[in-house]
């Protein structure tokens with residue numbers, strides 16, 4: 001049996017952002033603080049209490065900025081008929097303690113000193129807000145945010161965005177698209193907006209039809225794919241908080257992997273038909289993961305030497321892969337020796 005490291009955090013504030021969205025500010029225990037450094041755009045995985053078989057772990061992006069906000073804040077919008085989001089909005093209160101996994105994810109800018117074109121719809125503003133605030137505070141470039149919502153009432157962070165536009169009037173431009181005013185965002189509108197800033201780095205997050213429309217618009221506007229980044233919001237299908245029993249298939253050829261995790265380097269045999277994450281868990285290492293389905297990037301690590309392939313990848317983009325980033329939960333080896341790190 002093996003398990004990755006989970007942490008308890010205490011809720012210190014609950015903010016009603018809109019009628020259906022709440023921000024939850026949390027604080028880890030002092031001894032765990034070093035595990036909670038994060039980059040803008042990353043997320044926490046919450047262990048939502050449930051009697052349901054398979055648990056109810058859910059990922060929520062950090063809307064706080066690592067360089068501005070002392071505490072970590074997630075922002076959760078109710079999904080109609082959804083279990084986790086409604087539980088958070090209805091039940092999580094100040095002084096409650098909830099179990100989480102350390103921050104993770106690859107939806108984060110490589111550099112903050114570039115110009116950004118951000119697209120968000122509804123709760124998709126959460127990771128985008130963290131990127132926006134951090135880029136304005138730490139970076140030197142310009143930022144344009146195209147933000148789509150149902151109506152004015154449902155605009156999360158409306159006042160904060162107004163204040164930021166005032167404070168950074170030469171660097172920040174916010175364009176609101178409201179369904180109640182203009183209808184759903186039209187392809188032509190999105191293309192025109194993308195065309196105004198086609199030389200920028202694009203980060204987008206929102207419901208699937210919005211992401212599809214924005215992806216088509218930025219491609220039409222000539223933004224090169226290496227500058228386009230997506231975050232997909234999905235519910236996890238498995239429970240990363242449960243004990244996991246990993247049985248390796250050690251028939252057939254075996255590679256050797258030297259893996260660095262939490263400052264320690266371990267050399268392991270890697271039977272080639274097994275995924276890296278399973279090999280590490282079977283060896284008792286506390287490797288990170290959430291979905292185990294190639295959907296969320298919580299298990300991302302970097303290949304320093306050797307070749308491998310991923311059976312499934314719904315989240316890493318061409319630029320990530322070019323930098324050697326792989327999903328541990330999907331990686332199987334191709335070469336005899338590999339060196340991998342989780343610590344960069």
Ligand SMILES: Cc1cc2nc3c(=O)[nH]c(=O)nc-3n(C[C@H](O)[C@H](O)[C@H](O)COP(=O)(O)OP(=O)(O)OC[C@H]3O[C@@H](n4cnc5c(N)ncnc54)[C@H](O)[C@@H]3O)c2cc1C
Nearest residue numbers: 059060061076077079081082083084085123126233234235
């Ligand atoms: C990296 C990442 C970051 C994220 N960040 C955020 C964030 O910052 N803010 C945010 O609000 N969300 C975020 N999400 C989404 C979040 O994790 C949840 O997916 C979301 O809150 C919905 O979860 P839920 O438990 O409320 O809904 P679920 O219970 O998962 O239900 C989702 C939908 O499926 C339907 N459904 C459920 N079960 C069935 C069934 N058996 N048959 C048919 N239909 C069914 C429900 O009616 C509902 O419409 C993120 C996701 C990822 C992967």
